[in-house]
Amino acid sequence: MTEQQTPVKTVTLTIDGTVVSVPEGTLVIRAAEQVGVQIPRFCDHPLLAPVGACRQCLVDIPDAGNGRGFPKPQASCTIPVAEGMIVETNNATAAKAQHGIMEFLLVNHPLDCPVCDKGGECPLQNQAMSHGRTETRFDGVKRTFEKPISLSPNILLDRERCIVCQRCTRFAAEIPGDPGIALIERGARQQIGIAEGRDFSSYFSGNVIQICPVGALTSAEYRFRSRPFDLVSTPGVAEHDACGAAIRIDHRRGKVMRRLAGNDPEVNQEWITDKDRFAFRYVDAPDRLRYPLVRDEDDPEGGMRPASWIEAFELAARGLAAAGGGSAVGVLPGGRVTLEDAQAYASLARDTLAGPDGAAHIDFRARPLSAEETQFLSTHVRGAAPVTYADLDAASDVVLIGLEPEDEAGTIFLRLRAVRTGKRIRTVAPLLSPGSRKLGAELVRCAPGGEAAVIAELDGLGADSVILVGERLATSPGALDAVATLAAASGARLAWVPRRAGDRGAVEAGCFPLDAHSRDADQIVDATLAGDITALVVGGVDPDDTSDPAAFLAALDAAEFVISLEIAPSAVTERADVVLPVAAVTEKAGTFVTWEGRRRPFPRVFDKPATYSDAEILSQIATRYASITSSAANRNVALTSADGAGARRAPEAGAAAASAEIREARNRRPPAREGASRESAPSAPTTSGTFRLATWRLMIDNGSLQAGDKFYSATARPAVALLSRANVLKLGTTVTVSGDRGSITLPAQEADIADDVVWVPGNSIGRGVLADLASPGSMVEVSHA
């Protein structure tokens, strides 16, 4: 934390006989926590504004600090401390008041704890035991409601359980700024409902389930699935973005039942995105790869057959050796790896396979990239002094460039929203997104590709400014250079915010070209198509995410030998010669590095036999590779005169026989779906068309790690094309957007966007924009569908 140490005025008071000094303005309920006194509460939440609704936290204040006491018990969640105040939280007056409120709360609360999701971890249940009477005096008729109602596809409300503490409505309004739920009716019929004219579509809606102090709000997917006391909890780190949100993984008999927000004041406080909370079913998907696969030498169709790990390691090592290692192998780890896995990929490329010129063809970037970005990552990201969440709190000025925090970095979004008052937030974007609006951001309008010029014009930045740049900026020529120049000139702090959890760790591990003769991901694809690279080691890469999906697939087909490390079947495993199933995040320990550069280690949740992390697998391959190459070299030395170059080339010759059968089997693979040549160079996007293509990925979309929870998927924002009013009027409400890779048809929606720009979501329909439409920033045509 880098907060300035401003002297805080403290106030000294006495709580239950214990003297405590706390900062001025502290609420009594918080001060009591300081001395270990837990006052019962429901509506109170330290991250929400006080409301004083439930009245459970009543305490006796015999002296308010002025020698006079309050005649009535006071709600400790709304009353600030005062010098000399005396607070009794458990004397006869306070206890009577707390017992009285608890009794009232239970008047209309059903006694269905045995079937309630919250039973066992319920603040109402717990506090009824600690601060309630053992037997009820209420023998009347309880209020009932039809149950449950849906607040959103994945959040259900059992109204009769609700104690209307308003935590959920206050969360929705205060934290993400999505006030889709509100109080309706009054008196005992008062209930939570959908706010008039709105819906509860929030990327952060799941948090209301967790902060509900009773079992009123439940998850559609988790409801009635398990009891809290049957679950084992393991701390974790969310794998869906680069924010490093702390999560709690609750599991039972080897299966994750639910995920909750962890409490980490420095990172995600107590909130996580719905993606972090609900998108975990992919781990238990029925098609998860569980054993290695290799090309079946006996299959005339060139299909795959199961193999033992030993055989798979051996074949993988031989394949790499046959390719000749070094300059003939491209390593593409993808952006989802842990730091440890990234280091293993880097070690494979740099140490094991090191080429004669020291080149290491490795790149974690499974997305559009540029040489300019490579330079930027080396100079301004790798090993850079951390910019932290606390720095966002302290900054007076934040500039977002090529970054939509609500969609791409939810924790940053919530953090900025929490501290937005008095802060200037600017966003360089083609339009003011809903998220930017909720941040109160000023739009610095910029068509995709024009960022460099706009950035150069940004003014008013200084040492207390923070510039956050998204990975998407790589596609805008000159933009990252302009950002670096701006930061240097203004003294502003600069941070790069990638989308994937493993990206920053991969940068730190050196999983990208560190010198001029190492190839980046696009160059690896080109070199493979040209035949200069003959073997590929591919981690968690979806070809449709890459700069040019068709070229990537073609490169996989063109490569002599492909090793795929994956958790589930994909376009890569289909084309691989050796498929090595890797451990998912719950099956290994590891470390994610957040956008800040903060290391976020997490433990293994499940100890699954014969399940290995990328690092463990790569280590096995490397060991075998070394043994193959050294024995071949020895043989070579014995047969020929000792010659450096000859020794270097020897492994290929030595391993040639061993891998011949693989190559032969490979040649029988099904023919490539696309021509084995690049259709267009991503660096030279097409210039035909009259609209510039703007795009980013919505938080909830068709990403492969989000599959498996239909309730969660139903909360995705609809895929629409955003066009200016004039264009919507001209082109109609359904449009076809056509680019050099194909066309997509989707509803048009009016937005405050330039007349020559169209925005479409990155991966919400079909195979996504990169595969189905065009490269971001290129020119496309929009027509009436």
Next chain:
Amino acid sequence: MTAQLQPVLTANWGVDHAWTLASYTSTGGYEGLRKALAMSPEEVVETVKASGLRGRGGAGFPTGVKWGFLPDNGAPRYLVVNADESEPGTCKDIPLMMASPHTLVEGVIISSYAIKANRAFIYVRGEVLHVIRRLQAAVREAYAAGHLGSNIHGSGYDLELVVHAGAGAYICGEETALLDSLEGRRGQPRLRPPFPAVEGLYASPTVINNAESIATVPAIVKHGAEWFAEMGTEKSNGVGIFSLSGHVTRPGQYEAELGITLRELLDLAGGMRGGRELKFWTPGGSSTPLFTAEHLDVPLDFESVAAAGSMLGTRALQIFDESVCVVRAVLRWTEFYKHESCGKCTPCREGTYWLVQVLARLERGEGSEEDLELLLDQCDNILGRSFCALGDGATSPITSSIKYFRQEYLDHLTHGGCPFDPAAATLFEGVRA
């Protein structure tokens, strides 16, 4: 002293078409405004302070002092008139606005001038459509006559007045809930501080006064603070409207000096209806603890009523004779509180829900004596624990009725139901017999 009416606010009610500007002006209306505009705003505030006028909405806070709380922070100031009269038994503001809306309008203009507000709101209970129309008509007339608008009578003072109709929630009579409602939000009381004087309507300094308080201001300005201060008792100055309802011969509005007794008011109202015996009464609406015949001579001023264990409240005197079952009356009131609880806080929301069930059981003769202790304990758990005063008010009829009529509750149990004939208390009782 011989009890007598002291009509100030009600003086012109009998005049033909008293609600029109012409009629109001012919009886000296808007003279107070002209006098006030000749004074400085500070002088008007001082005059009201010196008059000793205390809030007529029930709490009795000195009006002039309240006006002095507004911070001078450059933010716009607002006057909000609370005319959301909804308390059972209370019926003074609505007849006042019905009979002479200009009295209130003139009061609003003078008060706004005094607190330097350029925009004022009258929040009227939504159910009284006829009154809202009269008020709107009066405001229109006042604009036309130049009493409202810009540069009022050449004084350089501007005032816009908005008549806003509520949507039928008792809670919106609570001043902060009223502000939320006026801002277009759900009417629920706000956390204080900040107090409305500092951050009220639209987070700006705001004065909220009861309609009768504001309507009293023109007379004070016109006749002087001393004239007003000489009336009433030492600490409860001036006159007020006493609303007699129930079993009296002539129910209605009786304007008299504070400190008058029910015995005197009953004399003015022709005594108990049908010569029956007084059984119990509310001094200031259903939220004030009940009185009985032993309190007939309690002076009806803030201090004396409080000393006798109740509150002057809104001077809504609901009179019940011996034909009325107190359990039944209390149950009806409690049902009202249950229905009108806004739901924000637990004790009021759940407490009133439960109280009704216990009282209903007692009324049916099905409970037990322990239920009385349960009721008192429930009330103890609501009183002083709820978010706003509405929860407190819900307990008043119950605790006071058990205090004075415990035996009657028990009689329900021994009788196996209500021992009273509910028809005996009705207006049509004699007709039917």
